[in-house]
Amino acid sequence: MKDKLIPSIIIISFIIIFLIFYKGLQETNIYTPNSEIKKDIPIFSSVKFDSKENVSSSEIFNSNKFYLLNIWASWCVPCRQEHAYLMRLSESDQVTLIGLNYKDNFNNAQNFLKKLGNPYETILLDEDGTISIEWGAYGVPETFLIHKNKIVSKYIGPLNEELINEIYSIIK
Amino acid sequence: MRILKITLIILLLIPNLLFADDQFERNKITKNLRCLICQGQSVYDSDSDFANSMKILVDKKLAEGLSENEIYDFFKEKYGDWILYDPGLNKNTYILWLLPILIFLLGGAIIIKKLKFKN
Numbered sequence: 550m551k552d553k554l555i556p557s558i559i560i561i562s563f564i565i566i567f568l569i570f571y572k573g574l575q576e577t578n579i580y581t582p583n584s585e586i587k588k589d590i591p592i593f594s595s596v597k598f599d600s601k602e603n604v605s606s607s608e609i610f611n612s613n614k615f616y617l618l619n620i621w622a623s624w625c626v627p628c629r630q631e632h633a634y635l636m637r638l639s640e641s642d643q644v645t646l647i648g649l650n651y652k653d654n655f656n657n658a659q660n661f662l663k664k665l666g667n668p669y670e671t672i673l674l675d676e677d678g679t680i681s682i683e684w685g686a687y688g689v690p691e692t693f694l695i696h697k698n699k700i701v702s703k704y705i706g707p708l709n710e711e712l713i714n715e716i717y718s719i720i721k
Numbered sequence: 722m723r724i725l726k727i728t729l730i731i732l733l734l735i736p737n738l739l740f741a742d743d744q745f746e747r748n749k750i751t752k753n754l755r756c757l758i759c760q761g762q763s764v765y766d767s768d769s770d771f772a773n774s775m776k777i778l779v780d781k782k783l784a785e786g787l788s789e790n791e792i793y794d795f796f797k798e799k800y801g802d803w804i805l806y807d808p809g810l811n812k813n814t815y816i817l818w819l820l821p822i823l824i825f826l827l828g829g830a831i832i833i834k835k836l837k838f839k840n
Binding site: 651685 | 757758770771773774775777778781799
């Protein structure tokens with residue numbers, strides 16, 4: 550009995566270890582953060598894209614309506630994909646779109662907007678990328694829906710039909 | 722003349738020493754922060770745009786007079802415990818911290834029992 554016990558334990562242990570590793574391989578290693586956040590928006594100051602005048606966050610997010618802050622750059626390919634959805638959203642009276650231009654070349658960013666349209670009411674510059682970190686962004690593009698100075702929801706990556714419908718359902 | 726020379730050398734070295742201290746602090750912090758883009762690397766090792774922005778932000782926070790732990794708290798508030806390579810003891814990490822001690826104690830107990838059995 551004792552002779553069989555030890556090999557059985559070893560075999561069972563190997564099977565358990567194999568299953569753990571096998572399951573580990575199936576799961577993605579990329580961390581996906583929780584988007585259900587009700588955090589206050591960060592306090593920051595920036596420069597306006599066109600006029601280059603200094604502006605603080607309290608001047609931008611100053612009313613109780615919905616704001617959509619979109620982090621974008623002309624060099625970012627997924628930003629082109631989502632741009633048509635942002636143009637559609639800009640037609641809505643329920644939400645004000647704010648762009649945060651991340652580490653971009655001014656002329657390239659201007660050409661991008663000329664070609665694809667400008668959905669933003671205001672565009673702010675994030676030249677060294679630190680404002681995006683203050684917002685807790687994970688990459689470009691990233692979008693934050695804001696209401697009463699709180700982040701209602703956060704969309705990592707490009708917006709799509711499903712996410713746009715979700716935004717419409719929140720802001721209506 | 723000699724005293725003047727020594728004083729001059731010391732005066733020239735002071736900014737370097739201060740800068741080295743800042744760099745040391747910044748490197749120590751960025752080595753403990755996880756890169757957002759390449760998640761297997763620290764911010765210190767990574768050269769991605771977001772890692773470089775985080776390095777600038779660490780410099781800014783150090784210049785504002787924030788301590789190492791205050792900077793960690795700032796990043797934890799934005800990104801959660803996950804952002805730190807060396808997370809503190811809390812309800813999510815207690816298994817991580819206590820399991821090695823438990824395994825060590827269990828192993829020790831088995832060895833002691835075996836030795837006693839042999840004797």
